Amino acid sequence: MNARLNIPYGRQTISDEDIAAVVDVLRSDWLTQGPAVPSFEQAVASYCGASHAVAVNSATSALHIACLALGVGPGDSVWTSPITFVATANCARYCGADVDFVDVEPDTANLCATRLAEKLERARQAGRLPKVVIPVHFAGLPCDMQAIHALSREYGFRIIEDASHAIGARYHGEPTGNCRYSDITVFSFHPVKIITSGEGGMALTNDPALAARMELLRSHGVTRDPGLMESKPHGPWYYEQIELGFNYRMTDIHAALGVSQMRHLDDFILHRDEVAARYHRLLKFLPLLRPASRPDRSSAHHLYVIRMPDALAGERHSQLFDGLRHRGIGVNLHYIPVYRQPYYQRLGFDAKDFPQSERHYAVSISLPMYAGLSALQQDQVVNALHEELGS
Numbered sequence: 024m025n026a027r028l029n030i031p032y033g034r035q036t037i038s039d040e041d042i043a044a045v046v047d048v049l050r051s052d053w054l055t056q057g058p059a060v061p062s063f064e065q066a067v068a069s070y071c072g073a074s075h076a077v078a079v080n081s082a083t084s085a086l087h088i089a090c091l092a093l094g095v096g097p098g099d100s101v102w103t104s105p106i107t108f109v110a111t112a113n114c115a116r117y118c119g120a121d122v123d124f125v126d127v128e129p130d131t132a133n134l135c136a137t138r139l140a141e142k143l144e145r146a147r148q149a150g151r152l153p154k155v156v157i158p159v160h161f162a163g164l165p166c167d168m169q170a171i172h173a174l175s176r177e178y179g180f181r182i183i184e185d186a187s188h189a190i191g192a193r194y195h196g197e198p199t200g201n202c203r204y205s206d207i208t209v210f211s212f213h214p215v216k217i218i219t220s221g222e223g224g225m226a227l228t229n230d231p232a233l234a235a236r237m238e239l240l241r242s243h244g245v246t247r248d249p250g251l252m253e254s255k256p257h258g259p260w261y262y263e264q265i266e267l268g269f270n271y272r273m274t275d276i277h278a279a280l281g282v283s284q285m286r287h288l289d290d291f292i293l294h295r296d297e298v299a300a301r302y303h304r305l306l307k308f309l310p311l312l313r314p315a316s317r318p319d320r321s322s323a324h325h326l327y328v329i330r331m332p333d334a335l336a337g338e339r340h341s342q343l344f345d346g347l348r349h350r351g352i353g354v355n356l357h358y359i360p361v362y363r364q365p366y367y368q369r370l371g372f373d374a375k376d377f378p379q380s381e382r383h384y385a386v387s388i389s390l391p392m393y394a395g396l397s398a399l400q401q402d403q404v405v406n407a408l409h410e411e412l413g414s
């Protein structure tokens with residue numbers, strides 16, 4: 024029996040500069056609401072080419088205030104992909120809206136623009152069009168944004184890109200996050216994502232009104248801008264709560280880590296590209312399907328998801344999972360389709376409506392993928408796959 028490995032599916036890469044940046048904040052006057060948050064917002068906005076960025080304490084919070092800023096409320100419908108983390112759907116439920124799902128493309132597991140078009144046509148006839156659609160750039164590969172954007176024009180919905188996997192990805196040569204084909208783009212800085220701030224998220228937009236609304240909502244709905252107040256300021260202490268907002272603020276401690284991580288972003292993406300290219304070569308002779316790509320876009324490679332051939336779905340899928348985990352290889356499954364969660368089951372979804380999502384769930388495995396993954400570790404993963412698959 025080989026020695027047990029210890030290779031997670033994803034993990035952060037933290038440098039001495041990252042640590043020094045956080046320590047600097049701890050020694051400074053501001054632990055929160057200081058200069059690091061606007062610096063982080065500026066760094067991400069300028070990297071992505073968006074005019075505004077609003078940093079918050081998680082991507083979940085960013086999705087919530089993005090929905091609210093777009094006016095999502097009771098009676099509205101928000102559509103997303105079932106192959107995502109539950110937060111992408113939950114944000115609509117927080118606003119009292121209904122959620123529905125659009126099945127995915129069989130090879131990329133991204134929201135399928137063709138299925139979306141069909142579902143929109145049926146929804147138009149039923150008089151129940153969505154207010155917002157949230158495409159998820161699964162594993163870091165951008166969705167077919169041009170097609171989804173064209174549909175938004177035709178059917179009058181707004182778009183939030185859930186780019187939690189995709190900072191550093193490119194679509195038609197331009198960075199994800201520039202919001203060319205969406206109203207708002209959301210990033211996550213959870214430690215397994217491409218860059219981290221510990222916990223954290225950000226909402227990018229080119230619309231100053233949406234940015235202002237999200238800034239208000241992240242901090243209690245409170246303003247110090249006399250232009251937005253209902254009364255004349257009573258004095259220099261005066262502020263007004265003009266909306267029901269939240270405390271979704273990011274701290275300067277988190278933001279300083281984020282700023283420092285942004286300096287490594289291009290290196291992280293390069294390394295992830297290399298890991299993906301190497302898996303692609305090494306897995307060629309195994310009875311597995313490797314992740315699909317598209318010629319007009321590049322992935323940030325948040326995840327490296329292989330699929331077993333349909334014939335090996337079911338028990339073999341679960342066995343391979345067990346075998347790899349047993350060896351200390353932290354494989355994972357992204358994702359259990361959201362409609363399968365008991366909370367969503369109670370809302371009445373039928374798995375038969377989402378055959379490609381079901382298939383994805385039956386055959387997918389996320390292999391270890393992160394910027395610090397070494398060639399040796401990768402070889403160990405590939406060798407384990409060979410042994411488990413008996414090839």
Ligand SMILES: *Cc1c(COP(=O)(O)O)cnc(C)c1O
Binds near residue numbers: 111187
């Ligand atoms: C991680 C993730 C989120 C939630 O991000 P948090 O920052 O942990 O709130 C939302 N959507 C997707 C697709 C994710 O991967």
